[in-house]
Amino acid sequence: MKIHIDWSDNQTLFKTGFLLKHRLKKAIRAALVYENFTQDVMVSVTFTDNAGIRELNREYRQKDAATDVLSFPMYTMEDDDRPEVDMAAQLGDIVLSLERAAEQAAEYGHSFRRETAFLTVHSMLHLLGYDHERSEEEEKDMFRRQEEIMNILGLPRK
Numbered sequence: 001m002k003i004h005i006d007w008s009d010n011q012t013l014f015k016t017g018f019l020l021k022h023r024l025k026k027a028i029r030a031a032l033v034y035e036n037f038t039q040d041v042m043v044s045v046t047f048t049d050n051a052g053i054r055e056l057n058r059e060y061r062q063k064d065a066a067t068d069v070l071s072f073p074m075y076t077m078e079d080d081d082r083p084e085v086d087m088a089a090q091l092g093d094i095v096l097s098l099e100r101a102a103e104q105a106a107e108y109g110h111s112f113r114r115e116t117a118f119l120t121v122h123s124m125l126h127l128l129g130y131d132h133e134r135s136e137e138e139e140k141d142m143f144r145r146q147e148e149i150m151n152i153l154g155l156p157r158k
Contacts (some may be wrong), residue, residue, distance in 0.1 A: 001042040011049040031124035040088040053097040077129025
C-alpha cells in the first residue's frame, strides 16, 4: 500500500517538519492496516491553529468553537459510496489544530507526540466511515479502535 499525503501548513506557532509528518504518516498507516484497507491512498493533512479551525467549524458545522481536528471524508464507506478498487483511494481531508493539540496534551498529561498521533488516528477512522456522533454503540466501537491502534503505535493511554 502506498500512501500519498498532501501537506498544508496554515499556522505559524509550531514547526511542521519531517518528524511530525513522519509520525502522522505512521498513524495514518497504522489505522489503514488495522482496518485491513490495502488500496493505495491519498489524504490531505492541513495544519492550522485555533482561529483557523474555529473558522472552519463555523463554516462547515455551524459551531463557533475551536476543536482539535476536523475530518472531511470523501466517502461514507457504505454500500456503493466507496472508492473504486482499481485506483488510489482519495479518502479525504484532515485539518489538525496544532495549537489545540498542544493544549490538550498538557491538559491530559501526555506528549504532543501522542496527542497529534491520536487525533490523526481519530480522523482517519472518520475518513474510513466511522462516526462516534451517530450512536453510543458506534462511539464505543470507534473509541475502542482508536485505543487499539494507539497501542499498536506504542502510544497507549496512561
